[in-house]
Amino acid sequence: MKFNLNNLSKAMAAAAFVLGVSANALSEGKEYVVLKTPIPNAQNSLIEVFSYRCTHCYDHHKFNTMSKVKEKLPQLTYKFYPVSSMGDYGKQANEIFAFAAFKDEQNKVSQSDKNSLTHKASEAYFNAYFKKKQRWGNGANPEAFYEVGLKAISASKEDLDNFLKTPEASEILKSYENANDISKNYGTPAFVVNGKYQIIPQAITSPQALIEITEELSKM
Secondary structure: OOOOHHHHHHHHOOOOOOOOOOHHHOOEOOOEEEOOOOOOOOOOEEEEEEOOOOHHHHHHHHHOHHHHHHHHOOOOEEEEEEOOOOOOOHHHHHHHHHHHHHHHHHOOOOOOOOOOHHHHHHHHHHHHHHHOOOOHHHHOOHHHHHHHHHHHOOOOHHHHHHHHOOHHHHHHHHHHHHHHHHHHHHOOOEEEEOOOEEEOHHHOOOHHHHHHHHHHHHOO
């Protein structure tokens, strides 16, 4: 994305562009692309496709971009889809985030909320990867990788294993499969509205642009 994350707070305070974005102003290929394979059951949502090893995803996590969008567009559902094809522990990350997402839904907490288990798991992995430079044996120590996320969400490996046997786990993990193809378009993070429209990174010139484009695409 082109906007400077150091100036996000100031930019978010702006009520709108001097020249606002309207539905008629959005153009396929300029502000968004239509996904060849839409994400099912994703109406009225904004999904961020991310990886625990993506520095730009970490920047957005630190600013809590999705929460800022939610403040302006509370009518939407906010979710995070991890990319399993990036990093040595993509499969394990998907399992941890699927469990966190399931528990957040049970607790009726938005995944964008700082108190959500999704946020806590993200915080733990981003800090471990970028601050502590942990690599967990570059794929040789999955248990150590699991431990970071499980500790963050106050769960045991047995809790996770039991969850993974459920239909809910299969459903969430299947939905995450869409993230791999989406990430191939422009990398990560990727923002998808209503499961159909991926916002082109170059169109997100400011946080307000992300809000306005998301709002208009959500009406389509």
